[in-house]
Amino acid sequence: MSPELFSHRLIFVTGKGGVGKTTVALALGLAAAAAGRRTIVADIQGSGEQQEAELAPGLFRLSVDPQSAMDEYLLVKVPGPAAQLLRQSRLFAAFAMATPGMRELLCMGKLWELAQFERRTPDADAYDLVVVDAPASGHGAAILRTPRTFADIAQVGPIAHQAQTIAATLRDPEFTAVVAVSTAEEMPVNETLELRDALATGPDPLELQAVILNARYPDRFTTAQASAIAAALARTPAPADGVRSALSVALTEHARARREAAQAQRLSAAFGPRLLTLPYLFEPAIELPQLRRLAAELSP
Amino acid sequence: MSAAGLLEGRRICICVGAGGVGKTTTAAAIGIGMAKRGKRVAVVTIDPARRLANALGLEQLDNEPVRISAAALERLTAPDEPPLSGELWAMMLDPKQTFDELIDRLSPSPQRAAEIKRNGVYQQLSSAVAGSQEFTAIEKLYELAEADFDLLVLDTPPAHSAAEFLNAPGRLSAFLGGGALQVLLRPAGLGMRLLGVGAAPLLKALRLVTGVDLLSDLTAFFGLLGGMTEEFNARALRVQDLLRSDQTAFLLVTSAQDRPIEEAVWFRQTLRERGMPFAGAVVNRVNAPVPRGEVPLDLPTGPAFPPDLAARLDACLADHAVLAQRDATNIERLRTAFAGEPILLVPELAVDIHDAEGLLAIHRELFDE
Known part of the structure; x- marks a missing residue:
C-alpha cells in the first residue's frame, strides 16, 4: 500500500453493508500502529467502547455516542451559566437529538476533535491517525456532508462556526482521506462506483483515496480444471455422496471465483492503482491474529 | 417448515437484518413463492440491484406498485410448473416522493403543501437526513396496507444495524410531531412554566449554541406545519399499531457469519422487548458440511484428473470444512437464542442470485420445492 494513505490524519472507511468495513478499519489501524503511528479506530454506533480503550500497542478504539459528544461539546464550547442551563434542560436534549442531522454533526465534531493535536478533551493525548469505521456508503456520504450542510443552514452562531471548521478539515485532502471497502460482488461494486460519483458532486467534492x-x-x-471436475461429477454414480458433494463444492467455488473476477475487473478499471486487494480468510472468526494478517497486506 | 408456513395468516412481512445479508433477494423470492400460492402480493424493495429489478421486470424507479408482466413471470417459473395463480406486484421506494405525497395528503391546502416543500428544513428532512428512508418505508407500508393486497413484503433500507429500522422512524415522527421542540419554540409555552424555567434565558442559551437562523428556520417550519403536527402524531401511533398487529410478521434475514448472527440474536431480543410480532429467520449463504471422510477422496484418476488437481480440490474442501463448521456453530447459537422459533436455511448457491434463475433457486430453497 502506498504510504500516502497513512500520512493523513483522518481516514473515513465506508462501503456497502456486510463487506467488512469494521475488519478493514481495524486492519488499517493495526497497520498504522505497527508503523509507529498512535492510532484510534472510531465508529459512531455508540454501542461499543465508550472510553478510548487500547486494543493493541498503539491502537485504540472508541464508539462515539451523540449524547456524550453533545455534553462534551457544551462543556467546552458554551460559556458558564448558559451551558449549565442547556445541559440540565431535557428540552434542549430533545431538541438537539430530534433536529435532523444534529446527531451526525455531533458525531463528526467528536471525530474531528479526536484528530486534533490539541485535544479539547481535558488530559487527552493526541493521535497521529483517526480511522473512522463509518456507516454504509449512502449514509456515510451523507455524514461527510453534514457539517457543510449545517454550516450553510445555520450560517451564524457557534454551531455554524464549528461546522465550518469541520467542513474545512474534511475537504482538505492532506488531512482527510475517504476509503471505500467493497467485495467482488455486483451490489457492493455498484455502490462503490455510486459512492465515488456521490462524493464528487456537491459544494465540497471529495475523491476516494483508495478502494x-x-x-x-x-x-x-x-477453466480446463473446472471442466474436468464437472466431467468427473457427471461420471460419478449418484450413491457416491461424498465424492459428488466434494466435486459440487469445488464447482460452486469456481463459479463464485469467476463471478468475482468479473466484478474485480470493474473495480480495477475504475480505480487502477488505487485498488488494493485483501484475500478471503477461511477462518472460523476474524480476531486479532487474522486482523494482523490483513494488516500485513496493508502495511505502508 | 417453509416460508409459506411462516407467513400463514400474515398480511405484512418485514424483512430486517444487517447490511449485505440478502434482504432484497429474500423479499423478492418470498413474493414469488406466495404469488405461486395464489396470493396477490406486493414487494416493496429499496434500491435493488439493477439486474434483480430487471429480473422482476422493473425497468425504472416507480413509487407505486407495478404488476409484474406475464413475460417476466414466465422467467420466474420453472418450465415444468403451471403459470402463477396469484399476482406479483413490485415497487422501488422513492423516499423523497413518498415524503412529498405525505405532505400533500396532510396539508390543509395545496398552497400550504407547496410552502412546506420549499422550506429548507423540510428539504433536508425529506432527502438528506439519515432515517428518511426508514420513515418513508414504513409510511409506504402503512399506505399500501389500505390497498387490496393479500400480502405486503417489505425490504428494509441498508443500515449497519437492523434496529435502525425500528428507531429511525420514531425519531423523525417525534420531530414532526413537535413535542418538546414545539414547547421550546413557543416562548410562552406552558411547558416552560411547568419546568419552572424562564423562557428567555433558555432561548438565549439556545440561540447562542444553534445560531439564530437555524432557530428561525425551525420556527418557520413548525409554523407551516401548524395543526398537522397532531396528525403526524396520530399517524405515528397508528403505524405502531400496524407494526405490532398479529397480521404483521418480522422476518429476520441474516448470513451465517459471526457479526450478522450476533446482530440477529440481539434483534430478536429487541423485538421481544417491544412486543413486535416475529415469524422466524432466514439464514442465507450457508456453507453445507462437506464430507471429507476419506482424505484424499476416492477421486477419478487418469490424465483428465492429474494429482495436482486432486491436491487443489482437497485444499478447497479443507477451507470449506472450516466455513461449514463456522456456519454450523453460528446457526446453533441462533437456534439456542430462538428457542424453537423457525429458522430457514438457504445454502450458498452456485448460480448468480441477481437474475431470474437465482431468484427461482432461492425461492425453491425457501419454499421447500
Missing part, C-alpha cells in the same frame, strides 16, 4: 477489495475468493481452478 479496498476485501475477502477476494481464491482463483483455485483453471
Whole structure:
C-alpha cells in the first residue's frame, strides 16, 4: 500500500453493508500502529467502547455516542451559566437529538476533535491517525456532508462556526482521506462506483483515496480444471455422496471465483492503482491474529 | 417448515437484518413463492440491484406498485410448473416522493403543501437526513396496507444495524410531531412554566449554541406545519399499531457469519422487548458440511484428473470444512437464542442470485420445492 494513505490524519472507511468495513478499519489501524503511528479506530454506533480503550500497542478504539459528544461539546464550547442551563434542560436534549442531522454533526465534531493535536478533551493525548469505521456508503456520504450542510443552514452562531471548521478539515485532502471497502460482488461494486460519483458532486467534492477489495475468493481452478471436475461429477454414480458433494463444492467455488473476477475487473478499471486487494480468510472468526494478517497486506 | 408456513395468516412481512445479508433477494423470492400460492402480493424493495429489478421486470424507479408482466413471470417459473395463480406486484421506494405525497395528503391546502416543500428544513428532512428512508418505508407500508393486497413484503433500507429500522422512524415522527421542540419554540409555552424555567434565558442559551437562523428556520417550519403536527402524531401511533398487529410478521434475514448472527440474536431480543410480532429467520449463504471422510477422496484418476488437481480440490474442501463448521456453530447459537422459533436455511448457491434463475433457486430453497 502506498504510504500516502497513512500520512493523513483522518481516514473515513465506508462501503456497502456486510463487506467488512469494521475488519478493514481495524486492519488499517493495526497497520498504522505497527508503523509507529498512535492510532484510534472510531465508529459512531455508540454501542461499543465508550472510553478510548487500547486494543493493541498503539491502537485504540472508541464508539462515539451523540449524547456524550453533545455534553462534551457544551462543556467546552458554551460559556458558564448558559451551558449549565442547556445541559440540565431535557428540552434542549430533545431538541438537539430530534433536529435532523444534529446527531451526525455531533458525531463528526467528536471525530474531528479526536484528530486534533490539541485535544479539547481535558488530559487527552493526541493521535497521529483517526480511522473512522463509518456507516454504509449512502449514509456515510451523507455524514461527510453534514457539517457543510449545517454550516450553510445555520450560517451564524457557534454551531455554524464549528461546522465550518469541520467542513474545512474534511475537504482538505492532506488531512482527510475517504476509503471505500467493497467485495467482488455486483451490489457492493455498484455502490462503490455510486459512492465515488456521490462524493464528487456537491459544494465540497471529495475523491476516494483508495478502494479496498476485501475477502477476494481464491482463483483455485483453471477453466480446463473446472471442466474436468464437472466431467468427473457427471461420471460419478449418484450413491457416491461424498465424492459428488466434494466435486459440487469445488464447482460452486469456481463459479463464485469467476463471478468475482468479473466484478474485480470493474473495480480495477475504475480505480487502477488505487485498488488494493485483501484475500478471503477461511477462518472460523476474524480476531486479532487474522486482523494482523490483513494488516500485513496493508502495511505502508 | 417453509416460508409459506411462516407467513400463514400474515398480511405484512418485514424483512430486517444487517447490511449485505440478502434482504432484497429474500423479499423478492418470498413474493414469488406466495404469488405461486395464489396470493396477490406486493414487494416493496429499496434500491435493488439493477439486474434483480430487471429480473422482476422493473425497468425504472416507480413509487407505486407495478404488476409484474406475464413475460417476466414466465422467467420466474420453472418450465415444468403451471403459470402463477396469484399476482406479483413490485415497487422501488422513492423516499423523497413518498415524503412529498405525505405532505400533500396532510396539508390543509395545496398552497400550504407547496410552502412546506420549499422550506429548507423540510428539504433536508425529506432527502438528506439519515432515517428518511426508514420513515418513508414504513409510511409506504402503512399506505399500501389500505390497498387490496393479500400480502405486503417489505425490504428494509441498508443500515449497519437492523434496529435502525425500528428507531429511525420514531425519531423523525417525534420531530414532526413537535413535542418538546414545539414547547421550546413557543416562548410562552406552558411547558416552560411547568419546568419552572424562564423562557428567555433558555432561548438565549439556545440561540447562542444553534445560531439564530437555524432557530428561525425551525420556527418557520413548525409554523407551516401548524395543526398537522397532531396528525403526524396520530399517524405515528397508528403505524405502531400496524407494526405490532398479529397480521404483521418480522422476518429476520441474516448470513451465517459471526457479526450478522450476533446482530440477529440481539434483534430478536429487541423485538421481544417491544412486543413486535416475529415469524422466524432466514439464514442465507450457508456453507453445507462437506464430507471429507476419506482424505484424499476416492477421486477419478487418469490424465483428465492429474494429482495436482486432486491436491487443489482437497485444499478447497479443507477451507470449506472450516466455513461449514463456522456456519454450523453460528446457526446453533441462533437456534439456542430462538428457542424453537423457525429458522430457514438457504445454502450458498452456485448460480448468480441477481437474475431470474437465482431468484427461482432461492425461492425453491425457501419454499421447500
